[in-house]
Amino acid sequence: MQDAATRVDNLNRRLDNVDLALLRHRDHRETMTPGGRALLERSELLLDHARQALAYRWSRTNSLSGAAQEQARRNICDDFAAVLRELAMSMLPALDGTVADRVPVELEPVLQRLADFAAPGWGSRVILYAADALNYSIERHDDPIGSLAPTLAPALSVAATAEGPYLFLRIPSVERDTATLHAIILGHEIGHLRDWALGLSASVKTPPPDSWCDSAGQLQLEHVAGFQRYAFIAAHWTAEVVADILAAQLLGPASLCAFGELIGNLAIWGTDSTTHPAPDRRAAIIIEVLEGLGYMDVTELRPLLKHYEAESQAAAQRRAAAFGVPPHEADELAWQLVHSEVPRLITACAAASQPGERFSASDWPRVEEARGLLSSGRPCGEVIRPGPTPEEVPDAVIINAGWLARLDGMVELAGILGLDASIPNQTSQVSAVLDGLVLKSFEIAEHRRKTPWS
Amino acid sequence: MVVTPSAASPSTTQIQARLLDPDDPFTVTPLPPLGGIGKGSVDLSVGRTFLVAVRASVASVRADAPGESSRLFTEIRRSGDDALIIQPRQFVLAATLEYLRMPSDLCGFIQSRSTYGRLGLIAATATYVTAGFHGCPTLEIANVGEVPVEVRPGDPICQLVLFSAAEDPNTMSPSRYQCSTRPYPARIEIK
Numbered sequence: 001m002q003d004a005a006t007r008v009d010n011l012n013r014r015l016d017n018v019d020l021a022l023l024r025h026r027d028h029r030e031t032m033t034p035g036g037r038a039l040l041e042r043s044e045l046l047l048d049h050a051r052q053a054l055a056y057r058w059s060r061t062n063s064l065s066g067a068a069q070e071q072a073r074r075n076i077c078d079d080f081a082a083v084l085r086e087l088a089m090s091m092l093p094a095l096d097g098t099v100a101d102r103v104p105v106e107l108e109p110v111l112q113r114l115a116d117f118a119a120p121g122w123g124s125r126v127i128l129y130a131a132d133a134l135n136y137s138i139e140r141h142d143d144p145i146g147s148l149a150p151t152l153a154p155a156l157s158v159a160a161t162a163e164g165p166y167l168f169l170r171i172p173s174v175e176r177d178t179a180t181l182h183a184i185i186l187g188h189e190i191g192h193l194r195d196w197a198l199g200l201s202a203s204v205k206t207p208p209p210d211s212w213c214d215s216a217g218q219l220q221l222e223h224v225a226g227f228q229r230y231a232f233i234a235a236h237w238t239a240e241v242v243a244d245i246l247a248a249q250l251l252g253p254a255s256l257c258a259f260g261e262l263i264g265n266l267a268i269w270g271t272d273s274t275t276h277p278a279p280d281r282r283a284a285i286i287i288e289v290l291e292g293l294g295y296m297d298v299t300e301l302r303p304l305l306k307h308y309e310a311e312s313q314a315a316a317q318r319r320a321a322a323f324g325v326p327p328h329e330a331d332e333l334a335w336q337l338v339h340s341e342v343p344r345l346i347t348a349c350a351a352a353s354q355p356g357e358r359f360s361a362s363d364w365p366r367v368e369e370a371r372g373l374l375s376s377g378r379p380c381g382e383v384i385r386p387g388p389t390p391e392e393v394p395d396a397v398i399i400n401a402g403w404l405a406r407l408d409g410m411v412e413l414a415g416i417l418g419l420d421a422s423i424p425n426q427t428s429q430v431s432a433v434l435d436g437l438v439l440k441s442f443e444i445a446e447h448r449r450k451t452p453w454s
Numbered sequence: 455m456v457v458t459p460s461a462a463s464p465s466t467t468q469i470q471a472r473l474l475d476p477d478d479p480f481t482v483t484p485l486p487p488l489g490g491i492g493k494g495s496v497d498l499s500v501g502r503t504f505l506v507a508v509r510a511s512v513a514s515v516r517a518d519a520p521g522e523s524s525r526l527f528t529e530i531r532r533s534g535d536d537a538l539i540i541q542p543r544q545f546v547l548a549a550t551l552e553y554l555r556m557p558s559d560l561c562g563f564i565q566s567r568s569t570y571g572r573l574g575l576i577a578a579t580a581t582y583v584t585a586g587f588h589g590c591p592t593l594e595i596a597n598v599g600e601v602p603v604e605v606r607p608g609d610p611i612c613q614l615v616l617f618s619a620a621e622d623p624n625t626m627s628p629s630r631y632q633c634s635t636r637p638y639p640a641r642i643e644i645k
């Protein structure tokens with residue numbers, strides 16, 4: 001271990017490096033999204049706060065001597081390493097991805113609105129950013145000023161007013177314009193947020209399995225390590241399943257279509273991991289939710305749902321085994337627990353929202369209407385209702401219409417573009433146009449929400 | 455396809471009635487406010503994606519080599535109400551916020567609105583919108599004034615001036631920019 005004087009020099013150097021990285025963003029702040037700029041300002045404030053606090057606390061140790069001084073200074077270095085981690089490992093990577101031309105800026109206000117719905121009263125701030133990874137994610141970061149400042153500088157009178165949490169929503173950089181795939185972030189990732197707000201997955205308890213307990217009901221010593229793995233997997237898998245259920249209730253079939261495409265790209269259909277149950281297990285649960293919402297009765301959806309049902313029919317009975325770690329019966333026991341909770345979780349998720357907040361088969365005629373617009377080469381973000389009054393189209397209708405057009409409207413759209421949808425290269429061009437129309441639809445709907453027609 | 459517009463422009467009432475009729479093939483989405491529909495014209499606003507010419511990136515461009523000209527541009531996107539600042543003598547491509555669907559009996563020209571023109575901003579230099587066009591037309595914006603001009607997504611910088619056309623809907627071929635929702639540099643070679 002280095003001595004405290006060396007460590008604080010290194011710490012200051014790292015903070016200087018972070019400052020330089022922030023400076024690069026500051027010099028181009030006009031190219032960042034509003035969320036990115038808000039995060040930049042908070043990062044700068046945190047850095048400034050940390051430097052003041054470090055200097056102050058260091059000076060306070062001057063009155064000590066010898067080993068006591070050295071220990072006090074090492075403790076200070078430990079505290080400030082937490083700031084460095086937050087800045088360098090969380091805030092900077094997100095800032096790098098908040099350049100407006102890397103993200104679908106049309107969706108930023110949509111996601112903010114959905115976040116406010118999913119976690120009302122949180123005052124959370126959406127930070128939409130792009131990264132190289134091919135999947136989506138949501139992370140909650142409590143305002144670092146509010147959470148770190150009191151620890152770092154208890155005696156300093158630096159303003160430490162806490163803001164609402166920051167929600168880091170990550171999209172794959174290469175999929176910026178693939179609007180239909182973004183159903184993942186609009187549904188599943190927002191589902192995680194709703195789960196955090198409502199505590200649905202946290203309601204699933206993970207007591208030790210009976211087979212691992214002695215006659216007194218106490219966990220046997222040889223199963224302690226297995227129990228830790230069991231509890232970890234059960235908690236993570238439950239959270240994923242709840243997010244899937246909420247996504248299906250919020251977005252309907254689009255949640256399944258986008259999930260299927262994303263997983264297809266990753267080629268992990270039947271593979272469990274320690275954090276996610278295998279996609280076929282999840283698909284089976286999503287189909288169960290959709291069936292409960294009446295979608296199996298929609299003629300044009302039945303083949304799609306039947307296809308995924310057939311692809312995932314053996315999933316629930318297959319023995320669980322997390323990929324990449326030595327096999328252990330904890331995985332199967334965790335799956336049995338999660339699977340047994342699914343009916344209750346579906347009911348609990350439905351009960352947590354108002355009927356109008358769920359998207360069900362009775363809404364499908366609006367999707368068909370919107371699909372008609374997309375297939376004829378028009379965005380579907382606004383429709384003229386009798387009055388006449390232009391009216392914004394709900395998010396779920398837009399994203400489902402996009403998927404329905406992909407499933408059943410490409411030939412018509414290709415004809416409008418003068419292309420042939422049966423030629424792979426031209427299909428890709430038609431898909432790109434369709435995704436452009438879907439993103440435009442979100443933009444138009446948001447414009448109409450913000451600017452009522454007069 | 456060559457279309458010669460007739461001198462006849464539809465009246466304000468005619469345009470409003472057509473845009474409010476959900477079954478009419480002429481649509482502008484989002485629907486502009488009624489105050490933005492004037493005599494023979496519809497106000498259009500600028501979208502959020504811009505292709506900004508970066509002079510240092512290419513030595514020169516030729517109209518007969520559009521692939522080269524695309525290298526001239528860098529994409530910049532504005533989110534929220536963020537302004538793009540267009541410097542004097544800067545050239546920028548943008549698309550309209552509004553998505554047009556032109557029927558077979560109407561065509562139009564896009565022209566700058568005088569309010570912006572008097573700031574030095576020319577919003578469209580060669581934007582003829584043909585009968586049958588679907589999409590957000592690309593605007594060629596130039597600041598010929600002396601001071602930088604701020605443009606925000608949604609600013610009504612131009613208008614579509616409409617004329618009657620008499621195209622046979624069965625013979626209209628799609629534009630190469632059909633269904634575009636973003637600005638595009640030139641895509642064709644000039645013969």
